[in-house]
Amino acid sequence: DTAVSQTPKYLVTQMGNDKSIKCEQNLGHDTMYWYKQDSKKFLKIMFSYNNKELIINETVPNRFSPKSPDKAHLNLHINSLELGDSAVYFCASSQEFRTGPYGYTFGSGTRLTVV
Amino acid sequence: QKEVEQDPGPLSVPEGAIVSLNCTYSNSAFQYFMWYRQYSRKGPELLMYTYSSGNKEDGRFTAQVDKSSKYISLFIRDSQPSDSATYLCAMSGTGRRALTFGSGTRLQVQP
Numbered sequence: 001d002t003a004v005s006q007t008p009k010y011l012v013t014q015m016g017n018d019k020s021i022k023c024e025q026n027l028g029h030d031t032m033y034w035y036k037q038d039s040k041k042f043l044k045i046m047f048s049y050n051n052k053e054l055i056i057n058e059t060v061p062n063r064f065s066p067k068s069p070d071k072a073h074l075n076l077h078i079n080s081l082e083l084g085d086s087a088v089y090f091c092a093s094s095q096e097f098r099t100g101p102y103g104y105t106f107g108s109g110t111r112l113t114v115v
Numbered sequence: 116q117k118e119v120e121q122d123p124g125p126l127s128v129p130e131g132a133i134v135s136l137n138c139t140y141s142n143s144a145f146q147y148f149m150w151y152r153q154y155s156r157k158g159p160e161l162l163m164y165t166y167s168s169g170n171k172e173d174g175r176f177t178a179q180v181d182k183s184s185k186y187i188s189l190f191i192r193d194s195q196p197s198d199s200a201t202y203l204c205a206m207s208g209t210g211r212r213a214l215t216f217g218s219g220t221r222l223q224v225q226p
Binding site for chain 2: 004033035040041042043044045048056090092103104105106107108109111
């Protein structure tokens, strides 16, 4: 299936732990994103990579570190997890054109709960 | 003030009704406008994509963009219970910028 797939779907962990979320797309897109969706459904950009190059790095705590080993993969590592990190994290990809982005394809999300 | 404002709802309508969903925005650099539909516990999926001002129709869905008023709309005709979801508007300027999303409107279509 052509898609954006992220793992795990659910993650429950204790405060202070370190965890990673993985994302892979087989759509041939050249840009990938991490978005955080809070309990009110608001989607906020965290990071964006274009062909393994970090192009957007919004104001997020430096406990969050993205890594893109190749243009089909974008992982998110979170150190020292806090209660406020509980949210749904979405990976997305798109094909950028000179004039702007086309629509994103989203993964199904990783529901992170920090206890 | 957020760059993109969207009424969170919930909006409850009877089956067959015409639904109007709206967003306002403040950034005049936005040129690309999209609507996403998100079912519960799923990722958003692209519904409509419009560049600059004008209308676009796709089946029961019509997207309108009025850049002079910084206002975009999504109309759903003959709404169905399967349309029950959260609808998110999203927009972007040119260049390497990520989409800015509205907070979503939850729609419930009652059978």
